[in-house]
Amino acid sequence: MSLTQNLSSDGSTFTIQIDGKFDFNLVQDFRAAYQQVGTNKPKLVVDLRNTEYMDSSALGMLLNMQKNLGDTVSSITISNCRPQIKKILQISRFDKKFIID
Amino acid sequence: MRILVVDDQELNRIMLKYMLELEGYQVFHAEHGKHALETFKETQPDIILLDVIMPVMDGFETAPILKDLAGDLHLPIIFITSLDDQDSMLRCLEVGGDDFLTKPFDKVLLSAKIKAHARTRELSKRLLEQRNELKYYQNQTQREHAIIEHIFSNAFSKNAYLDEIVSYHLSPASMFNGDLFLANRSPLGGTYLFLGDFTGHGLAAAVGALPTAQTFFNKTNEGLIVGDIAKEINAQLLNLLPDDMFCAATIIELSNSGKAISIWSGGMPEVFIIDDRTGLRQTLMPQHMALGILEDDEFETEMVNCDVTPHDRLLIFTDGVTETMDPQEVMFGEDRLAEYYQAHPKAELFELIAHLDDYRGSSEQADDISIAQLKCLPATDNISQPNIPIPLLPWKIQLKLLPQDIRNTDPVAQVIDMIASFQGMEKHRSTLFLLLAEMYNNSVDHGLLGLDSKLKDAEDGFFEYYIERQNVLERLDEGFLELDICHLPNQHQIRLSITDSGKGFDCERLNQILNQKDQHGRGLKLISELADKLEYKNQGKTIEVHYSLV
Numbered sequence: 333m334s335l336t337q338n339l340s341s342d343g344s345t346f347t348i349q350i351d352g353k354f355d356f357n358l359v360q361d362f363r364a365a366y367q368q369v370g371t372n373k374p375k376l377v378v379d380l381r382n383t384e385y386m387d388s389s390a391l392g393m394l395l396n397m398q399k400n401l402g403d404t405v406s407s408i409t410i411s412n413c414r415p416q417i418k419k420i421l422q423i424s425r426f427d428k429k430f431i432i433d
Numbered sequence: 434m435r436i437l438v439v440d441d442q443e444l445n446r447i448m449l450k451y452m453l454e455l456e457g458y459q460v461f462h463a464e465h466g467k468h469a470l471e472t473f474k475e476t477q478p479d480i481i482l483l484d485v486i487m488p489v490m491d492g493f494e495t496a497p498i499l500k501d502l503a504g505d506l507h508l509p510i511i512f513i514t515s516l517d518d519q520d521s522m523l524r525c526l527e528v529g530g531d532d533f534l535t536k537p538f539d540k541v542l543l544s545a546k547i548k549a550h551a552r553t554r555e556l557s558k559r560l561l562e563q564r565n566e567l568k569y570y571q572n573q574t575q576r577e578h579a580i581i582e583h584i585f586s587n588a589f590s591k592n593a594y595l596d597e598i599v600s601y602h603l604s605p606a607s608m609f610n611g612d613l614f615l616a617n618r619s620p621l622g623g624t625y626l627f628l629g630d631f632t633g634h635g636l637a638a639a640v641g642a643l644p645t646a647q648t649f650f651n652k653t654n655e656g657l658i659v660g661d662i663a664k665e666i667n668a669q670l671l672n673l674l675p676d677d678m679f680c681a682a683t684i685i686e687l688s689n690s691g692k693a694i695s696i697w698s699g700g701m702p703e704v705f706i707i708d709d710r711t712g713l714r715q716t717l718m719p720q721h722m723a724l725g726i727l728e729d730d731e732f733e734t735e736m737v738n739c740d741v742t743p744h745d746r747l748l749i750f751t752d753g754v755t756e757t758m759d760p761q762e763v764m765f766g767e768d769r770l771a772e773y774y775q776a777h778p779k780a781e782l783f784e785l786i787a788h789l790d791d792y793r794g795s796s797e798q799a800d801d802i803s804i805a806q807l808k809c810l811p812a813t814d815n816i817s818q819p820n821i822p823i824p825l826l827p828w829k830i831q832l833k834l835l836p837q838d839i840r841n842t843d844p845v846a847q848v849i850d851m852i853a854s855f856q857g858m859e860k861h862r863s864t865l866f867l868l869l870a871e872m873y874n875n876s877v878d879h880g881l882l883g884l885d886s887k888l889k890d891a892e893d894g895f896f897e898y899y900i901e902r903q904n905v906l907e908r909l910d911e912g913f914l915e916l917d918i919c920h921l922p923n924q925h926q927i928r929l930s931i932t933d934s935g936k937g938f939d940c941e942r943l944n945q946i947l948n949q950k951d952q953h954g955r956g957l958k959l960i961s962e963l964a965d966k967l968e969y970k971n972q973g974k975t976i977e978v979h980y981s982l983v
Contacts, residue, residue, distance in 0.1 A: 338660070338735065340695075341720045345738035349658065353846060355870065359899045377738070381621060381656045385846070385863055387870040388956035389899075396895050411688060412621050412656070416863035423962045424955065433690050 334358065337365045339374070346374040346405070351382040356389035366397050369405055376405040381412035391424050398429065409433050434551050437478035438462040439469040439495065440513060441487040445536070449482060452540055453547070466490030466498075473502050479554045480547060481510045482534065485521065496528040505564075507557035509550035581639045588646035592616045595812060598624055598687070600782045601805040604798065611638035612751050612803040613680075615646055617653040622689035622812045625653040625662075628805050629682035629724070630701065630751040641680055641725070644669045649684075659684040660734030663697040663724065667732050670725030679725035683749050691743065691811035695736045699723045702755060703767070705748040705774070706741065712775035714745065716767075741809035748774075749807070753800035760794045782806045823857035823982060825922035832916040836909040839877060845870045848918065852927075855920075861982060864963055865927065871956035872931045872976050873914070878902060880933030880974065881912045886954070926965070930977040937972035 335358055338347045348365045350358065369376060378394070380386075398408060411433040413421060421432055436458050438449045450460045461476040463469035465487040481499055485492040496510050512525045515536040522533065531553075532546055594616040601614050615627040627649050631638035648669050652662045663684055670680060681700030688694070696704060700723030706715040717737050727733075741747075757765040773788060774780065780788075782804060789802070830851060834844055849869060853862040878884045882905045888898045912934040919928050961967045966979040 340738045341735040342737055347738070356874075356899050356902075359896060363896065375738075375740075379658065381619075381658070385849070385866040385870070387867050387874070388959055389874070391955055391959075392889070392895055409693075411693065412619075412623070414621065414863065416860075419864075420867060420959065420963075423959060433688055433692055 335361045335365060337368065339370075343372055344374055345377055346370070347377045347379050349379040349382065352384055354380070354383045354386040354390040354393075356387075356393075359389070359393060362393050362397070363400075366401060369401065371404070373404060373406050376401070376408045378408070378410045379412050380410060380414070380417055383414070383417055386417055386420060388424075391420075391426065394426070394430070407431060434480065434547075434554075435459045435461065435476060435478045436480045436482065436547070437469060437473075437476050438482045439464075439466065439487070439492070440482070440484040441465055442484075445484070445513065448538060449543075452538065452543060456544055456547070458547070466492065466495030469495055470498055470502070473499065478508070480550050481508065482513055483510055483530075484513045485525065493524060493528050496525075496530055500529040506561050507553060509554055511546060511550065577636065581636060584639065584643055588613070588615070588642060591646070591650050593618050594624055594626075595814070597813065598691075598808050598810055599626065599805070601628075602782055602786050602803065604786075604802040612753075612801040613638075613642045613645060614803060614805055615649045616805075617650055618812075619653060619686065619689070620656045622815070624687045624807065624812070625649075625659070626685045626687075626749065626805055626807055627682060628701070628749045628751065628803060629680045630753075630801070630803070631680045632678050641670055641674055641678065644673055645680065645724075658734075658736065659686050659695050659697040660736045663699070663721075664729070664732050664734050667724045667727065668729050671728065674725050679723045681723040681751075683719070685747065685749065685807060687741075687747075687807055687809060689812050691809050692740060693738065694741055694747065694807075694809065695738045697721070697734070697736050702750060702752055705770070706739070707746050707748055707774050707778065708744050709746065709779050710744060712778040713771045715739070716771075743808075743810055745809040747807040747809070748804065750804040751801060753798075753802040754789065754804055756800055757789050757793050757802065758796055758799065759792050760796045762796075765789065765792055821857040821859070823855070823922075823925075826855075827920055827922055828855070829917070829919040831918075832914075834914045834916065836881075836906075836912060839881070839909070839914065840906055844916070845873050848916065852918070861927075861980075865929075865980065868960055868964055868978055868980060869918075869929055871960050872929060872978060873916075875956065876914055876931045876933040876935075876976060877906075879938075880935035881909060881914065882906060883935070925981060925983045927980045927982060928977065929980065930975055932971065932975040935974060937974040938969075939973065 334351045334353065336349045346369045409431040410421065413432065421427065426432065436453055438446050438460060440446050441464055446462045450462060453460045461478065463472055467490040483492045483496060492512060499510060500508060509531045510529060511532045511534050512530045513534050513536065525533065531550065534543060534546060592615060599616055603612060603614055611631040611633055613629040613631065617625045619625055629645060631641050645666055648666045649662065652665050683696065683698040683701045683704060685694060685696050696717055698704060698719040699721035701719050703716040703718050705713055708714040720735060720737065721733050755765055755767050755770060773785065777784065830848060832844065838844065845866065849862060849866045852858050852865060882902060884902055884905065888901060889895050915932045917930045921928060960978060964978045965981045968977045969975065970977060
């Protein structure tokens with residue numbers, strides 16, 4: 333399973349974790365995952381601790397998600413990036429649109 | 434039973450020997466004390482019949498030496514005497530005699546006395562055997578304790594953490610702790626803590642500590658989330674431990690930036706978040722059952738996530754802390770702990786320990802007391818990947834892919850796995866993947882499938898684009914891609930090129946794409962940022978990228 337979602341036990345954080353490859357093969361799973369954030373306006377975390385690869389389609393999917401969710405979430409954080417993944421996000425200026433932890 | 438008769442008169446020796454041999458004893462004799470001592474080792478007597486007055490060495494002198502030789506085993510000494518005056522009898526007892534036999538010998542009395550002393554000798558033998566056995570077990574236990582201590586110190590010695598972030602205190606109630614504290618860094622620079630409390634103390638608890646530590650270090654080195662680490666340890670303990678043993682535990686991860694924590698906690702007291710300006714800010718209640726109880730499919734990995742600031746620190750403790758009793762047997766309790774931090778928001782761990790010691794006063798420590806403190810600060814060191822030199826070996830990978838290969842395989846990931854297996858390439862893996870994936874996707878989407886990125890502009894277009902791509906790819910029955918990747922050691926460069934069998938395009942368009950600000954073309958922009966050179970050749974059918982390894 334390369335994509336898992338998880339609502340924290342206090343309901344305040346919705347985490348989507350992507351393992352291995354983050355690219356367009358996940359386009360449906362990823363959309364299905366973030367559509368389950370619910371109505372409690374949780375904080376959304378995209379946990380990339382185990383993401384080895386990502387390409388521009390993943391960047392597109394993240395932007396799409398942001399557009400789609402609007403203010404149904406309180407914030408979107410991209411967390412636990414490996415150095416090379418962080419570099420890709422920085423080059424793409426994603427730090428202006430997302431919280432990158 | 435072996436009996437030694439010590440008497441200078443031959444007649445006595447012969448009579449006693451005769452009488453005792455009739456009773457079935459093995460009889461040896463000596464002519465005087467010195468002779469008895471000299472032959473003691475050889476004869477190994479169980480009972481001594483000892484005359485009082487003898488030449489060379491008399492009975493009074495011989496008796497204590499014989500007792501010495503017998504060591505811890507009781508050696509009954511019966512004095513043979515014709516004297517019936519009280520003084521010499523008293524002296525016989527003083528020098529270690531156990532009984533008297535008076536001359537002339539009475540057969541019935543002799544037999545009865547020997548039997549009685551044979552019994553005490555037997556008892557003493559059995560006692561000594563049991564004592565030796567006990568000593569053996571005691572040695573074994575001590576050795577086991579030493580082993581456990583060794584195991585524990587090894588488990589702890591793997592602990593890795595930054596001193597300015599993590600501190601802890603373990604104070605076992607018995608020789609071995611049922612409490613286990615583990616700490617490790619994550620591959621991303623964050624910090625993991627584990628504080629566990631096994632049922633019981635000593636060996637029973639130590640049995641679980643080893644697999645727990647092993648799993649913790651393995652999984653934290655992989656950078657798993659704490660919920661998944663808990664699940665792994667749970668499965669291990671469930672497998673290993675008897676049903677009545679389990680481990681209450683709190684597992685925490687602090688992110689590299691020090692801004693976020695996630696917690697999995699089962700069966701432990703709450704975790705305190707303490708603000709160094711105001712004291713207790715939040716308590717995080719345990720969510721789950723202890724580790725080692727639930728089956729794998731029942732296990733819950735849900736965590737609590739929390740945003741934290743550099744003012745915050747986390748206090749994780751076992752129940753020994755709040756259950757500390759004062760001399761009147763009143764428990765310290767969570768409220769007093771909260772009050773303490775309200776009054777001393779900046780208190781360091783050692784100050785809290787001193788406060789607890791004060792509270793306990795003269796009463797005994799009843800349970801293990803373990804506390805760990807985690808300051809929510811960013812990691813100050815940089816986690817860097819090891820710099821493994823790349824050998825000066827030129828290599829080249831070439832592939833020709835037909836439509837069914839493109840449909841059915843994942844060539845980019847496989848080629849990257851191949852490249853990453855070359856020494857020193859691991860650290861370039863993600864970037865090379867991105868470069869090759871962008872090139873490949875462009876060549877497939879636009880060269881072979883003729884898709885138009887403008888599709889992505891429509892509402893929900895992004896999603897539809899990939900559905901469309903799927904459909905067109907299903908129908909594709911002609912065309913090919915040629916991948917060509919080579920390492921140029923002298924230039925410290927990897928060159929990647931992909932040629933498609935499509936129509937190609939006006940290479941000038943590349944510049945336009947790179948200057949666009951919309952969603953598509955993002956891939957090419959990324960390539961141009963990460964690579965040294967991006968070039969379209971061969972009327973746009975070939976894309977070539979130069980990537981520098983230094």
